[in-house]
């Protein structure tokens with residue numbers, strides 16, 4: 376009886392080991408096929424393989440002892456094992472992680488009673504989206520999205536994570552994606568010191584790793600996109616205030632095409648902001664102002680090339696050297712860096728019977744020129760629109776806005792159109808002010824500052 380039981384136990388252990396090795400082999404295979412195995416995993420193994428192949432071990436050992444001898448067969452085996460050891464260890468580690476995750480998931484699904492016909496959801500994959508956010512894909516086995524939504528709190532507590540979004544393809548109810556993070560981000564952040572920014576510097580928001588501040592001189596222009604209620608206008612107001620307060624020598628122009636509450640909010644603040652800000656609202660006034668800015672830009676380009684300046688700073692240096700120092704307020708417009716902040720820019724591209732087509736075309740051309748050449752002339756754009764697609768936005772302007780702050784998007788396609796990935800569809804749309812910041816190859820989730 377005793378012998379039979381221990382035989383059965385031994386059999387179970389063998390089955391478990393077999394399963395584990397199979398899982399490790401699958402991980403290695405899928406890692407190689409999908410190019411997920413990091414190159415660094417193989418470095419040590421390759422170094423050891425070279426040592427064995429070059430017989431450097433025998434040479435080194437001969438300094439200390441004469442008895443060292445590695446049989447030829449074993450040497451060949453160890454050389455090959457070393458070459459592949461990085462992949463093997465990587466696969467074993469991944470299989471162990473997966474095993475741990477499977478056990479935790481089983482515990483969580485049991486605790487949340489997430490089952491249908493006696494079956495719990497099963498793991499497809501658990502992949503990293505960025506350093507803090509992951510995507511867990513599951514086979515539902517009959518468990519509905521609503522069941523998952525009702526079980527979120529229990530899952531969060533057992534798995535010690537925060538669910539960001541539950542996503543299910545309308546056409547495929549057999550699978551579900553849980554976007555989650557192990558580290559929480561603040562839901563509301565207030566800018567502590569709006570007066571302590573360097574020239575041209577603006578705050579973007581708080582990421583999982585701390586605040587992001589960028590300088591408009593490096594970034595050039597910014598596109599702000601995202602569905603209604605995300606926090607675009609709020610962000611523009613923060614940026615406008617910071618630029619106005621910290622750049623007395625510059626000019627800040629805030630244009631609100633819809634002419635809603637935003638200019639009123641800015642004007643309330645503007646009382647304490649100084650005289651380097653101008654606000655315009657309503658399509659007609661904004662279009663007129665853009666036309667004027669376009670003409671001023673034309674002049675600025677002419678004077679820049681007349682003095683042979685390569686960029687705005689060079690121009691200022693040359694001109695100030697000639698004219699001598701002057702009070703900031705006495706400087707003519709062409710000596711002032713200009714920040715143009717535009718809310719609801721889609722209105723510029725929509726048909727409006729109240730606006731003369733010629734004026735509208737002039738304003739569109741001005742925005743287009745600023746996006747292409749404004750940076751060198753010290754003119755910067757921050758423009759907001761819900762959808763920066765070809766129907767409602769000039770695509771040449773879009774390609775010339777190197778930085779994008781994208782608030783939640785209603786579907787994958789609109790996220791891809793704005794930032795090139797579905798990341799803006801994977802942020803929690805219920806957290807106001809949450810967005811994705813894209814500048815260069817890096818994408819970061821941020822909580823933008825609340826305008827106060």
Ligand SMILES: Nc1ncnc2c1ncn2[C@@H]1O[C@H](COP(=O)(O)OP(=O)(O)OP(=O)(O)O)[C@@H](O)[C@H]1O
Nearest residue numbers: 563602603604605606607608609807808823824825
């Ligand atoms: N960073 C933030 N932190 C906290 N709450 C915010 C933040 N940004 C926006 N909100 C809240 O969300 C609401 C909507 O924000 P906002 O008006 O900026 O959205 P929007 O993207 O401009 O929308 P629309 O496209 O409809 O103009 C604001 O009234 C504000 O209360």
Ligand SMILES: [Mg+2]
Nearest residue numbers: 607608609718
């Ligand atoms: Mg708005």
